[in-house]
Amino acid sequence: MPLDFFLDGQNYEKIADTVKPSAEKLYDLIILGGGPAGMTASVYASRKMLETLLITENIGGQPLLTVAIENYMGYQYITGNDLSEKFSTQMKQFPIAILEKDIAKKIFAEKQGFSVGTKSGKKFRAKTLIIATGKRYRELGVPGEKKLVGKGVAYCTACDAPLFKDKDVAVIGGGNSALTSVIDLMKIARKIYLINNLDTLQGDPILQKKIKSTGRTNVRPEQMFGYSVIEIGGGNSVESITIKSKSGETKTLLVSGVFIEIGLVPNSDFAEGLLELNENREILVDCSSRTSADGIFAAGDVTSVTEKQIIVAAGEGAKAALGAYRYLVNKK
Amino acid sequence: MAILNEKTTEQLKKDFESLKDEVNLIFFKESSEKCEHCKDTEDMLEEIAAISRKIKVSVFDIDLQKTEASKYKIDKTPAIAILDSAKRDCGIRFFGIPAGHEFSSFIETLKMVSSGESGLLAKSKEILKKISKPIDIKVFVTLTCPYCPPVVKLANKFAYESENISSQMLVASEFMELAMKYDVRTVPKIIINEKEILEGAKSEKEFLKIIERVSK
DSSP: OOTHHHHOGGGOSSGGGGOOOOSSOEEEEEEEOOSHHHHHHHHHHHHTTOOEEEEESSSSOGGGGOSEEOOSTTOSSEEHHHHHHHHHHHHTTSOOEEEESOOEEEEEEOSSSEEEEETTSOEEEEEEEEEOOOEEEOOOOOTTTTTTBTTTEESOHHHHGGGGTTOEEEEEOOSHHHHHHHHHHHTTOSEEEEEESSSSOOSOHHHHHHHHTOSOGGGSOEEEETEEEEEEEOSSSOOEEEEEETTSOEEEEEOSEEEEOOOEEESOGGGBTTBOBOTTSOBOOOTTSBOSSTTEEEOGGGBSOSOOOHHHHHHHHHHHHHHHHHHHHHHO | OOSSOHHHHHHHHHHHTTOOSOEEEEEEEOOSTTOTTHHHHHHHHHHHHHHOTTEEEEEEETTTOHHHHHHTTOOSSSEEEEEOTTOOEEEEEEESOOOTTHHHHHHHHHHHHHHTOOOOOHHHHHHHHTOOSOEEEEEEEOTTOTTHHHHHHHHHHHHHHOTTEEEEEEEGGGSHHHHHHTTOOSSSEEEETTTEEEESOOOHHHHHHHHHHHTO
C-alpha cells in the first residue's frame, strides 16, 4: 500500500470493503473480535502499515446491547448502536481485511508465527495475534436449551419480555441481570418463577427492594432458591422447565418462557492450552497487553483487566496493536 | 405533556440542521380505544415536525379515509408511510409507535430519505437495482430490543433503493395477534415474502444475499 493512500482524503471511504481475506498471505497481524477493542486495534495497526485481518462474528460487539452511553469521552450522549457504527465507519477507511460471520476455533503456534483455524473451516496465518473476542451470555448447558432458543428460551429479557404478556415464565439467576429481568417481566407476565441455584440472591439490595415494593403483588416472583435447572421441555416452543433441589427432589413447572440471566463468560475457549487463563477463564495479560505466549496480545473484556468499560477496551485495543507493532519491529 | 424530552429535542435540532429535501410522513390513526398508541404517535410526529420545516405530517383516519388507507396499504394503526419530497412512496412503513430503540430507526430513515442517499455499498445498490420481483420485508421488533434497529434500518435502505422492495417495522406488542400468527417469540424476527423467516441481527451482505435468493 503506497503511503499517499493515507494522505488522500478522497480515498477515505470504505476501503476495507475492497480488501479480501486471503488464506495464502502471511499477515502481520490477525485480530480476533470486532468490538471496541478489536476495531480500535485494527485502526492503530493499519496506521502502522501492518497488514491486518480481522475475524469476527459481528461488527460492533457489546455496545450494541447498551442503550445510552454517557461516559465515552467526546460524546455527551450516544446510543450503543451509533457508537458502534462510528467505530465501524472509521475502521473501514483503512485497508483492513475483514472476515465476518466466522470465529476462531483453534490457534496453532507455527514457525513464522501463528495460524488460526475458523469455525467455517478456513485457515489464516499471521506473525502476531490480538485476541479481543469479548464476552457472551452464559448458557445453562441443559437439554432442550439450544433447541428452544428463540422459541421461548431467551438471553435478552429486555428484547423478548414484551412477547410474553400474561404468560407464565421462569427467570434463571440471582444476580443483577436476573433481578432486572424480573422487574421487566413483572409489568408483563402473569406468573414469574425466580430460580437460583444458590440459597440467597447476589443482586443489589436496591433491586431486591424494588421487586418487593412493586404495585402488582400478584406477579411478585415465586422464589425457588437452591434449585438447579436440569431440563427445558417443549416441542416447537417452551412448555416446561424441570428443576432439582440439593436434596435431589425434582419439580416440573409449566412455563412458556425461560429467561436465562446468569451473567457473561469470556470467549476464550479456543485459547485453552495455549494461553494462561485466570479462574474466570479470562486471558491473563500484563500491563503491555501481552499474554503468556510471545507474539499474542489480548485486549478488552476477554482479558483479566478488571474494568469492563468501552473506553478501557478501546484503549487496551490501541495498546495491544502498538505492542504487536513493537514486537514485529524488534523481531526484524 | 411533551413526548420528546428536552435532551432529545435539542439533539434532533442539531441532527435536522443537515436535512436536505422535504420528507412527507403520512400518518394513520383510528379513533377507537383499541389503538393504544395512536395519540402518542401523533403527538410525537407533531413535535418532530415542529423542529424542522422539512418534515411534513399529514394525518388520516383509517376508518374515515379508506381510499387513502388502501392507497398506502394501511390495515392497522398507528401507521406511518414515508414519502420523499416528490411524494414518491419509498415503500417504508412503521406500524406501531417508533419509540424506545426504534426511535433511532425512525429518525435515521427520515434523514436517509431527506438526503437521498441510503449509504449502502455500491455493490449492494447494483444488486438491488436488478431485483424485479416484489419483495415484502416484515421486521417484528420490541421497543426494548437493541438488536432490532440495525435490521429495520437495513430493510428500509433496501426499500429505498428498490422500487420492488417494501419494508415494514412492526412493534410486536402492539399487534399481538399478528405476532402470534407469525409465531414471534424472539426479536428481531424477519419475514420475507411470507416464506423466508430469519431471527436475529443480520449484516448488509448476509441480509441482501437472502433477499436476492428469494427474488429469483
